[in-house]
Amino acid sequence: MSADSSTSKETVNPTVDGSELIRFDKVTKRFGSHVVLDELDFSVASGKHVTLIGPSGSGKTTILRLLMTLMKPEEGTIKVGGEYLTHETKNGKLVPASEKYTREVRKNIGMVFQQFNLFPNMKVLRNITEAPVQVLGLSKDEAEQRARELLELVGLTEHIDKYPSQLSGGQQQRVAIARALAMRPQVLLLDEVTSALDPELVAGVLDVLRDIAHTTDITMLCVTHEMNFARDISDQVLMFDSGRVIEAGTPEKIFTEPEHERTREFLSAVL
Amino acid sequence: MNWDWSNVEDFMPHFWDGLLVTLQALAWGTLIAFSLGLLWAIAQRSDQVWIRWPVTAITEFIRNTPLLVQLFFLFTVVPEFGPTMSPLTTGIVGLGLHYSTYTAEVYRAGIEGVPVGQWEAATALSLPKRRTWTAIILPQAIRRVIPALGNYVVSMLKDSPQIAAIGALDMLGEAKGFTQATFTYEAISIVGIAFIVIAYPASVLLRVLERRLVR
Ligand SMILES: Nc1ncnc2c1ncn2[C@@H]1O[C@H](COP(=O)(O)OP(=O)(O)OP(=O)(O)O)[C@@H](O)[C@H]1O
């Protein structure tokens, strides 16, 4: 995809070719009087890996949480796979979506959290099979088969019968990745998935994600401070500041010749 | 005063009757308190105000009025417009209802203690609300609060003699009757010991559970 985003002065809308999987349309998110996202427009094309960077508090997590419907926008609309996420059309009118409708659209989205959030009362296998069985209606056998394949992918086959508390942080996070993938989502949201890990465990998790990025056609929307990783997997990097995309481009361009002053400042601080 | 075994012998048939009432009240009362309390706790987290508000009001009211008043109310007022229940059944319902308002608070704390990340992970997996409660939230919440719930079983045991006021003679009720009729002290001693014999293993069990479950 071409990364030379057409630059209006105010916002940068990354241009998107082919099928557009995620679209934010004038999305505003406020907490009280604090405006976190201000009429944000951006989109992600199907199959692309997009990394969000930007200073703390710029709204990166907020974007992922809006997509996961863990919070609602005050204004604007979000579409996933052409369907509204938080709205639905009834009699030609756009109305707030019902819980049931939202759950349907949300099935296309998977998320891995900074704190893993595995279910501590379930063994590794059950953590992975629970949703495929309950939500997708897979049989227990099918779900377990899928779980085994995914555990192999993340290199944890021998831990299938353990409880999360018996695993290291890095292993837990890899289970969490497998759990998200078991739903076969079109989009995987990753919010600083290695920042709660001890340094020596980071590489293992990033390797797994690299593998997934290079061998599957899943769309990824990723927030990370691991710039090398971002460079490896991203088709596009979006630089956020104060809830706006201020610069967008290929990793080569953003990391080596950023145009925007804020991007340069930010990168020199983190690199 | 000398210990007179013939008094013991005379009292024992009454003791067994009373013990049976006490144990029934405790077992059924616990069952009601544990399940109804859970229902209150979940209802209080409903997103419907018309469920949340009445449940909060009713449980607050019950928790803050004496058990004895509730027992008399159930025994005298309810039959006027509802079913007539035996003294024991009324006592069980009263104990269970009263203690359910305490266990509701315990469950509530347990539910609030489950990290918000668990709810978020369930949402991210599109798990339905009901399944999230039964498979994820409650197993974690309940495990945490079993010791606290157990404390209320011991409290309920100690409160169970109050049902004698509406005519369900528990072991203390039986002993009181016997003592007042004979001016002897053996019956009341036996019952005192019986309370310890029931309560002590329960507290030991609780300590064990506490060590094993709360980590
Ligand atoms: N639940 C909330 N209530 C109030 N304010 C919030 C809430 N969540 C986020 N915010 C605020 O919104 C702003 C954006 O937060 P967000 O977590 O999206 O930033 P971020 O870009 O992910 O930052 P970081 O790099 O530190 O994770 C911050 O100023 C934050 O304080």
Ligand SMILES: [Mg+2]
């Ligand atoms: Mg964040």
